[in-house]
Amino acid sequence: MLTPIFEPHTHMVSRVTDDYERMAAAGIRVVLEPAFWLGQPRTNVGSFIDYFDTLIGWERYRAAQFGIHHVCTFALNPREANDQRVREEVLQLLPRYLEKGGVVGVGELGLDEMTPTEDRVFEAQVELARQHRLPLLVHTPHRNKKQGFLRCLDLLRAANFPLERVLLDHGNEETIELTMGTGVLQGFSIYPNTKMDPPRMVALLKKYGVERISINSACDWGISDPLSVPKTVTLMQAAGFSAEAIHQLVWRNPVDFFAQSGRCSETEWLTPTEKAPLSATGTTVVRGGGPDSEGCC
Amino acid sequence: MDWVQAFAIAAPDIAALRAEVAAVQNSAALDVRFPGLPRRVGRSCAPAGEVRLQHGSADRGRWRLCDVAALMLIEKCGGAAKAQALYDHGDRDERLMAARALLHLADAAMLRSFLSMLQTSNDQALFEAGFLDAAHPAALLDDAAWNRFLLKAAFIGLPLERIYGWEARANATLVQMLLDLKAERMAAGRDVWAGTERVVAAVR
Ligand SMILES: [Zn+2]
Numbered sequence: 001m002l003t004p005i006f007e008p009h010t011h012m013v014s015r016v017t018d019d020y021e022r023m024a025a026a027g028i029r030v031v032l033e034p035a036f037w038l039g040q041p042r043t044n045v046g047s048f049i050d051y052f053d054t055l056i057g058w059e060r061y062r063a064a065q066f067g068i069h070h071v072c073t074f075a076l077n078p079r080e081a082n083d084q085r086v087r088e089e090v091l092q093l094l095p096r097y098l099e100k101g102g103v104v105g106v107g108e109l110g111l112d113e114m115t116p117t118e119d120r121v122f123e124a125q126v127e128l129a130r131q132h133r134l135p136l137l138v139h140t141p142h143r144n145k146k147q148g149f150l151r152c153l154d155l156l157r158a159a160n161f162p163l164e165r166v167l168l169d170h171g172n173e174e175t176i177e178l179t180m181g182t183g184v185l186q187g188f189s190i191y192p193n194t195k196m197d198p199p200r201m202v203a204l205l206k207k208y209g210v211e212r213i214s215i216n217s218a219c220d221w222g223i224s225d226p227l228s229v230p231k232t233v234t235l236m237q238a239a240g241f242s243a244e245a246i247h248q249l250v251w252r253n254p255v256d257f258f259a260q261s262g263r264c265s266e267t268e269w270l271t272p273t274e275k276a277p278l279s280a281t282g283t284t285v286v287r288g289g290g291p292d293s294e295g296c297c
Numbered sequence: 298m299d300w301v302q303a304f305a306i307a308a309p310d311i312a313a314l315r316a317e318v319a320a321v322q323n324s325a326a327l328d329v330r331f332p333g334l335p336r337r338v339g340r341s342c343a344p345a346g347e348v349r350l351q352h353g354s355a356d357r358g359r360w361r362l363c364d365v366a367a368l369m370l371i372e373k374c375g376g377a378a379k380a381q382a383l384y385d386h387g388d389r390d391e392r393l394m395a396a397r398a399l400l401h402l403a404d405a406a407m408l409r410s411f412l413s414m415l416q417t418s419n420d421q422a423l424f425e426a427g428f429l430d431a432a433h434p435a436a437l438l439d440d441a442a443w444n445r446f447l448l449k450a451a452f453i454g455l456p457l458e459r460i461y462g463w464e465a466r467a468n469a470t471l472v473q474m475l476l477d478l479k480a481e482r483m484a485a486g487r488d489v490w491a492g493t494e495r496v497v498a499a500v501r
Contacts, residue, residue, distance in 0.1 A: 049386060056388035061420055100332040100388055263336075 002027040003247045004270065006254040007229055009034060009137070009169060009189060009216035012059055012070065013051075019219070019226045020066040026230035030069040030269045032258065033059065034107040034137050037079045039221055045089035052097050060102060064273040071264060073107035073137050074098055081121035082113065091124055098132040104261040105129070107137025108169070111148050114141060119155060126159045135165040135260050137187075140175070149175045153182065165260055167214065170195060173204055180208065185257045189218035190228035198232040202239050210241075210249040214257070304343040304357050304365050313338045317366045324375045331370070331383055334363040335390045350401040352408060353432025353461075360397060367394035368401060377402040381411065389420060396426045400433060409437055416445060421453060429455065435462025444471045447496070451475055457492030467499035 005028045012020070012033050023031070033055055042048060055072045063070035074097045076090045098106065106129040111118050129136050136156075141148035149168065156166055168179055169187035172195070179186045188204070189195040196204075201215060219226040229250055236246055255266050301311050317338060321327050343365060345358035371380045380402050384395035399411055412434065415427040428434050428446055438446060443466050450460060457463055475496055479489045 053386050057392075058419075060388065096328045096332070096386075099329055101335065101390055102388065 003233070003243065003251055004029040005229055005233070005250045006030045006032070006258075006269070007216055007226075008032045008167070008214055008254040008258070009187065009218045010226065011036060011218070011220035012063065013054060014221035015219060015226060017062070017066070020063060020068060023226055023230075024066045024068055026227055028068060028230070030071065030255075031063060032071050032073065032104065032137075032254075034073045034105075034139075035075055036077045036108050036139070036220075041080060041083055043085055045086055045093065048086060048090050048093065052093070056097075056100050056102065067273050069264075069269050069273055071102045071104045071258070073105035073134075074100075074103060075107050075109040075125055075137075076121055077108050078110045078112035078118050078121070078139060078141075081118050082115055087117075087121065091121070094125070094128055095132070098128060098134060102263065103134070104258040104263050105135045105137050105167075106132070107167075108139035109136065110139030110169075111141050111151055112139070114144065114148060114151060119151075122152075122155050123159060126156065126161050129165075130161065133262065135167065135257060136161070137167045138169060140168065140170045142170070145170075145172065146174055146178065149178050153178070153184075167257060169216070170218070172196060173200070176204065176208060180212075184212070185253060186213050188213065188215045190215055190232055191218050191222075191224050193223065198228060198235050201232050202235045205236065205241070205249070206239065210245050210253070212253070213249060214253045215249060300365055300369050303348050304360060305346060306343065306362070306365065310338070310362055314362070314366050314369065318369050318373060321370055321374055324379055327370055327374045327379070328383075331367070331394075332388070332391055334366050334370075334394065335361075338362045338366045340390075350431070350433070351403075352400070352405065353436050355400065355431035355433075359426075359430045361393075363390070364394050364397040368398045371395070371398045372402060377404070377407055381407075384411075389422065392420075392423055393426050396423060400427070400431060405437055408433060409442070412438065412446075413442065416442075416449065424449070424453075425455065425459075429459040430461070432461045434460075435466050440466075440468060440470065444468070444474060447471055448474050448478065451478055451490040451492060454488075454490060457495060460492075463492075463496065464499045467496050469500055472497050472500050 007028050010031045010033055012031055035052060035055065052074060060070040074094060080086055106125050109122055109125040111122065138152055140152060152168060156163060163183035167185040167187050170189050171179060171186050176186060188201055190198055190201055215229055215232055217224060217226050217228040233246055233250060255269065259265055301314060306314060321330050340361045340363055343357045343360045347354045348357035377399060380395045380398040384392050387395055399408065403411060412427055415424055418424050434446060475493050479493050482489050
């Protein structure tokens with residue numbers, strides 16, 4: 001029996017439809033797409049507006065064609081937080097986007113180079129999460145990772161933000177020692193080369209269990225694998241993990257965490273998406289839509 | 298216009314709509330309140346019947362409570378340009394609300410250009426909201442735009458019954474387009490649009 005999978009960190013705008021097809025076949029029911037940078041700096045706020053609109057518009061629609069629910073989080077990412085060309089205007093944009101349907105958190109905020117400006121933008125967005133009653137999806141630095149985790153925890157505690165409403169992402173064998181028992185949901189990105197790989201992840205799960213842990217692919221335009229969560233599940237099965245433990249790791253933990261947003265529910269996520277477009281009343285499926293109706297070109 | 302009356306909104310829902318209108322005093326506040334309208338007032342539809350809009354009547358039973366709330370709010374804070382901006386930066390629910398508001402708030406030129414943008418939409422729900430169940434397309438579109446609309450409706454299989462004024466606007470060019478589509482579909486062994494013969498008969 002295939003467990004449903006909630007994949008809590010994907011950048012689907014950079015993936016092709018084959019990926020959606022394979023993800024759906026592997027049991028992925030929900031993808032969460034946190035707003036992040038696009039590989040190179042944006043030079044004006046308009047690029048953010050169009051990117052945000054794409055996530056709630058076309059990308060959500062595209063995912064639904066493959067039976068996958070697409071939810072997202074919005075934030076000013078830590079890399080571009082350092083860029084004065086966009087910083088203030090993007091922060092001003094967020095209240096409006098954080099109220100959208102299907103927006104289940106503030107993210108990826110976080111730290112990258114750990115500059116004072118990143119701290120300030122981090123704090124401002126923690127405040128936004130409080131105002132809009134949303135959980136946080138926090139990106140941690142690739143370099144100087146342990147210090148980055150400690151700094152994030154300091155900032156969150158100083159802001160008195162409830163840690164059960166924080167997903168601290170991109171962890172590894174070292175950072176879990178810092179986050180165990182803090183109450184945060186500990187995220188691990190299974191990303192070839194730079195982060196974790198499936199065998200390392202399974203070894204870590206053997207040692208620490210699945211409590212307050214969540215795994216994701218963080219798939220994007222880099223060398224990454226949108227199937228790394230189901231592949232890890234296969235390795236877990238081979239290693240003798242129970243179906244319950246696997247279900248908790250890849251469904252229960254992320255579902256409970258993001259349901260804290262109050263914007264979506266497990267029942268909704270277990271209901272198949274309408275593969276053909278909804279009619280205007282949202283109740284009946286009309287004929288003729290879907291990927292083979294008109295196409296884009 | 299008293300929209301609550303025009304859409305025959307049921308008593309228990311009226312308070313929710315009035316509360317939304319009272320909560321928003323300006324365009325900036327509307328930006329933040331707008332996405333949550335479906336969550337707060339709901340998506341259930343108004344009772345069947347006709348409502349008079351600026352460019353002709355429409356089936357009010359296709360309008361959801363949040364659509365009516367959106368019309369009231371946008372009329373209060375910003376008008377047609379605001380509706381267009383909300384459409385441009387909205388998700389599907391927001392776009393449906395903003396599109397319906399535009400059907401009433403936009404002048405003829407603006408509504409024509411909005412429809413020509415919707416004509417290319419990949420999202421069928423948005424296309425339906427702009428073109429079906431209302432009299433404005435037949436009133437506003439020239440023959441070329443009207444024929445493009447009908448051909449797309451046929452192509453994606455929308456019911457002819459939901460196209461207001463189709464009989465009066467049938468024309469020889471459109472018939473040729475539909476017959477070409479029919480031939481293409483038959484050659485491919487696919488279904489032919491159910492409305493084809495009736496449009497053809499209307500021109501004969
Ligand atoms: Zn990411």
